[in-house]
Amino acid sequence: MNTPINGTDLIALGYAENAVLGIALRINRGRNGFTKEQMLANYAAVLAQPENYISDKIFSKLASAIIQKANEKPEDFITLNPEPNAFSAYGLEQIEEGALDQMRVAMKLPVTVAGALMPDAHQGYGLPIGGVLATKNAIIPYGVGVDIGCRMALSIYDIPEAFYTEHHDKFKRELVAHSKFGAGHGFHGPYKSDHAVLESPHFQTNALTKSLKDKAWSQLGSSGGGNHFVEFGIIEFEKEDTVLNIPKGKYVALLTHSGSRGFGATVAGHYTKLAKDVCKLPEVARNLAYLDMNSALGQEYWIAMNLAGDYASACHEIIHSKMKKALGATVLAKVENHHNFAWKEIWNGEEVIVHRKGATPAGKGVMGIIPGSMTAPGFLVRGKGEENAINSASHGAGRQMSRTKAIKSITKNEMKSILNHHGVTLIGASLDEAPMAYKDIHQVMAAQEDLVDVVAKLTPKMVRMADDGSRED
Structure with missing residues (x-):
């Protein structure tokens, strides 16, 4: 039985905690006939000289990602606000620090209008589960979540x-x-x-x-x-x-x-990837990549999200x-409510997109x-x-x-x-x-x-x- 390789192993080799790490871990799923020691040696070699692996059958995607990451410049990214806007948090003593950190990052987005954290909140991907975020004319696929309309x-x-x-x-x-x-x-x-x-x-x-x-x-x-x-x-x-x-x-x-099953999960994955391609945010906010509601992609996702719901x-x-x-x-009565969704609502007199990722509408x-x-x-x-x-x-x-x-x-x-x-x-x-x-x-x-x-x-x-x-x- 092969001993698994995890993120800690790769970080020890010099990999950073970013998208490149995720690509490296996915390559390891099949191990490709290598032992753990051989695989780690390959990972180290690719990190040291990625140009030598551009055409490699196994490591080409990883090599390309390493080169691309190395060539990125600060001016290539959307600038976050230096300090997070204030947000409300309920049951603060019960909320883990990781969820609070994620919410603080979300409150730095240039499109963010308001935010709140519910007492059941815990860390997720992008917006924390239990996070509510109102944005101006922008929709965040990971702000909605993977199981759309659950x-x-x-x-x-x-x-x-x-x-x-x-x-x-x-x-x-x-x-x-x-x-x-x-x-x-x-x-x-x-x-x-x-x-x-x-x-x-x-x-x-x-x-x-x-x-x-x-x-x-x-x-x-x-x-x-x-x-x-x-x-x-x-x-x-x-x-x-x-x-x-x-x-x-x-x-x-x-x-x-329950939610939208494989249909919603596939929609979420597809549009999250596209959002990351067109909305270049710094690594800390990468999973909060958003789509402009005036764009074709933004409208596509909006239609698909509502269909999933x-x-x-x-x-x-x-x-x-x-x-x-x-x-x-x-x-005698039937009641239904959903989360992992985004709604058009009026906030302080203007229309905003309210993302409720693991949060219940309570108007x-x-x-x-x-x-x-x-x-x-x-x-x-x-x-x-x-x-x-x-x-x-x-x-x-x-x-x-x-x-x-x-x-x-x-x-x-x-x-x-x-x-x-x-x-x-x-x-x-x-x-x-x-x-x-x-x-x-x-x-x-x-x-x-x-x-x-x-x-x-x-x-x-x-x-x-x-x-x-x-x-x-």
């Missing part, structure tokens, strides 16, 4: 809590029968679903969206990997909600969390429709769902329209432990014990999604009392997630 959808049924307890096995059968998970997974032949979104003319926008339509069709009505889930829970209204017209009481509810919504609609029919239930009266973990409660909320938060709130509890750390430090027995303690039936899921990997949802909610009002509490009872360690979040 969302929560909640159906509240006319089913009392006792019915769930008495028919636990039926709920389990229907959950398994009407959900499908994992990166790359989808439906085939007669099992494919149909939806009006597939007839959208925006699939014909360009060669990229045309090429993705078949994949979108096969994955329609399925869910991704990572933290995506379909769950049954008990939602409790401590008092009547006159807006939703739901009396006080406890009801069975279905909550789903519509597609993600369609996936949830199909799951909820199947489950409603299978249970023979009446839906005045806007409904949202903020989940905790597979054992912690989630909350149905109504936005207060707090301008300092750019009309936003958290999209969940947020990770307090990386996926790698969770897998290394949490045992299967520990995860099973906490599930049993909370009476939760789990189907699938890897250790990186264990409840202990997430922040305390109660602390997160306490940090955003100025942003949302709690309408009801949802307690998870049966959760299904991908069990292959795949991720699309």
Whole structure:
């Protein structure tokens, strides 16, 4: 078995933490028949004399990137503001320094108008997860995120809590029968679903969206990997909600969390690369490369992003429709909200592009769902329209432990014990999604009392997630 080469190994050879490092690591995936020692020797040789490897079958791309990086001049890059603009941060004591650093860089962009950081924030790529950024006439693909239009959808049924307890096995059968998970997974032949979104003319926008339509069709009505889930829970209204017209009481509810699957991920990767080509930012801000909304590329991405959002919504609609029919239930209310998206909104009297990467829209009266973990409660909320938060709130509890750390430090027995303690039936899921990997949802909610009002509490009872360690979040 080959010992892996990581970024630390390459940095020790003299590679900098930039795009060249990423190219070098990708070359190593196949190892190309070299031992670790031989591969490291090659890396050192290419770094020392890249001109000798321009035509090399394995190392030509790396050599070209090294030469290009060496020839870059400061005047080739867009200038960042010397100091970041101020931004609001909620639950500051719970937010890791890496996320704060990323937000400070985002606030130096010449197109930035305003920013805010939600209490579930943690470090991501470009804009931190939990970051909200308003820009002037510019859109940032990595400010939206990879899983474009990822969302929560909640159906509240006319089913009392006792019915769930008495028919636990039926709920389990229907959950398994009407959900499908994992990166790359989808439906085939007669099992494919149909939806009006597939007839959208925006699939014909360009060669990229045309090429993705078949994949979108096969994955329609399925869910991704990572933290995506379909769950049954008990939602409790401590008092009547006159807006939703739901009396006080406890009801069975279905909550789903997933996004635009392979379609959205491919769109994100494609336009992020193009943005980096046309928007030359310094290395520290490279993943915040933006597209001018007046440009053809900016408009292309805007159309593709909105199509991905519509597609993600369609996936949830199909799951909820199947489950409603299978249970023979009446839906008392349905609430849906999305993140990893950008909206045109008015800010201080001017139109801006508001990016919410892992943040929930929370304008005045806007409904949202903020989940905790597979054992912690989630909350149905109504936005207060707090301008300092750019009309936003958290999209969940947020990770307090990386996926790698969770897998290394949490045992299967520990995860099973906490599930049993909370009476939760789990189907699938890897250790990186264990409840202990997430922040305390109660602390997160306490940090955003100025942003949302709690309408009801949802307690998870049966959760299904991908069990292959795949991720699309």
